[in-house]
Amino acid sequence: MSEMQMALTNTAGITSVMSFWVFVASNGFKNRKDLLVKIGSWTLTLAFVAVTAAIITRGIDAQRFPLANLYESLLWFAWATMGAYLALAKAYGVRQLGWLASLTALLMFLYGSWLPQSQHDIQPLVPALVSYWRWIHVPPLIISYALFFLGGLSGFIQLYQAGRIASLITAAATVSLAILAVVLGTFTSVETAWLQILFAGASLVGMIISFKLLRRIDKNRGDSKLAETYDDVSYRCIAIGMPALTFGIITGGLWANHAWGTYWSWDPKESMALVTWLSYAAYIHLRVHRECSAEKLALVSIVGLLLTLMTYLGFNSLGLGGLHSYGNFK
């Protein structure tokens, strides 16, 4: 890694940490809220610019399109999360999403920085990745993952604004346990079978309890107008993420057909992407055709977030193999 690239990546990481704390503070200091939100947004913009430059620099250093391993995809993920948040903030004026978006980006930077040196180094491509399809197939997928994350996070805020605090806490704990499973799977040698149980068990039990707890409403909290806004933001993220995911899956099929002679081979990662696609297709059908409450839809978007996490990071870290093991380093 060149010094320039290192400096840019570090800048992006540090500024995303800063913007996270400023956004958090903005929720605490009511009378300085506007100023703090403005500072937070500018810091996040700076982080976005820095990570954009870092990705470009890495591309120049590597003399190839810089999206070939897990570390590089994390940079892209952070880039997409911040970019999508900035676009949403401009279109909707959503503020509370700011700290969650910068938290997501900084977690990705942190995760990336903990990866072994071999991931940080620029390595030559394996034969399977030498193709122009790489930059057609992969970026839409990373962008869709980022949008689905933001969609799920908006779901959390929707729950808060609708006064579904108990449900919100359970869902947040569920996602935290799932993240824990991924982190343990990546950085420790804990038996993957246990981590799979942790991920799947926590998701299943946690989300069922969250659905049950929707009945408990804390009337003193939240703001129904904002609840409606975040419901719309969540839907918007998913409505844009869905074409990106579809495009990514289909171009993956075209590439696979070109390279392996079949556009679908039930490879675990393909299957996971299909599961994610089906879950969001169900979400869209739920929204368009049925009287399903915004809070239920928020929880469905959080289920989607868990599946996205599984598809993107859980896949390698929890020991599911297959043809898409480019992110694997163990």
Add this chain to the structure above:
Amino acid sequence: MNQESEKIYDPKTQSSLKNALASVQLTIFLMSLTALTVLIGAWCPQESASGKEKVIEQFGADTAKLLTQFGITDIYHSPFFLSLIAMLTVNMIACSFLRVFPRIKLLQKPLPFLSGKDIGKLPINTSVELKGNDQSALTALAVRLSARGFKVATSGDKLLAEYGRFGRLAATVTHIGLLTLLVGVTITSWTGFSGFQPVLLNSHLDFSQSEHSKLWVGKLPTWTVRVDATHREDYPTGEPKQWFSKLTVLDTQGKEIKTQEISVNNPLSYDGVDIYQSSWGLDHIFLNFNGKEKRLDLQPMGKLYAAFLPLDQNSVMIFSVRADGIIKVFAKRPDWEAPRQLGEITKDKPAKLGPVTISLIRVMPVTGLQYKCDPGLPITYVAFAFIIVGVLMAAIPHRHVWVSLETGSKKEGATGNENKTDDMAPSKILYFGGRSVKAKVGFERLIKTLESQMASEFGIPKVEISEAQPTEKLNAGHTNESSAQKKKEHVLAGSSADSNAKDAQGDS
């Protein structure tokens, strides 16, 4: 179920079987069940992809047996999964023809222009009291809406603008794509085939001898393919960069028909069959030991290949072969910590190890050839195009804006402005409002922006945006798109916009 589909498809007039098949609840249920099944398939190694051994290795023999019994190790071919897909297909066909496709008709229906009173009942509406007394405000609003991509129609003092109409066709286009995909996949799975064979240099790929998929209606080709040359290209670091194989197609009489060099991502196509470079390796070496020829089989060891030749009970000779044919000779004895290098053999330079001279006769590479015949592919590609276009269209919000320029005091209008007195001279009021399927917040902001622009340019400011259904949200749980649509369809379908707008109010 929204009003729109009821208009087109009324469950009351249909048989209960038809209702069950075309039910969206069934769609959601089947989708969730399919997702769960595929999830299990992603978790458990599949016999068809990674072999039975992998399952046993991961779960142990007993659990593997149990998993096999339940069909989990070959879940995508299990009767359960196949019938799930069949049900989803039937459901999709029923929904497409009964619910989705008939909606195209709705788009052809013209919408009525609305009066200020009706505009006041739209989900998002506002009004601006004008300073002047002319139509310039209406024209300006029309220009602004056009600039934002709205299609504007005017009739006297009334205006109707629509955005993203073709976005309403998203479901239709996506469903056509999915149905086409099913056709393509069915054609391929009935008439196509695929397979794999590792082929040694100068040997033939014979389709009937290779490991291939089960044939239904299709037939394997009788022609064969000869591997004339094959090599590997490396990066300077020794990592493989690309594999190449020069292939010649031969007919049944052995006549050469076509010659082509293939590589990963660059297949040979002949007679509807594509042949792909899918793997590469070194199979064995022929060495000459003091004039005696010996074949040694190679095993892949990281970047290299290795052959082992036991010398006696304790010591073994190791030949480490690089892809470019350079061989390093090692010996290993139990009392040595690591193997010791004894010498190096290349094509032109034998190694002298004491009394023994070892020279290389040849290295035999093996190229992994994958082939497939996919007659449904063109249809599948058309389906892909439809699906991509369909889901892209789904992100487009469908929006309507109604505007009416009327004479009168604001009190009767959409927004009651209590500060105004009745004895004022009648002035012109610009009523406008609308609704948006998807991205409602963005639409609200648009209306607010237009309102402030209109007010600052043409009007007396100090008006507030009002909403038709602001407070019932929490109690009713949620008012989502379908209820917004409900309102819309009432206005849409009716002859008198007035009574319909009333309906819409009572409805929520």
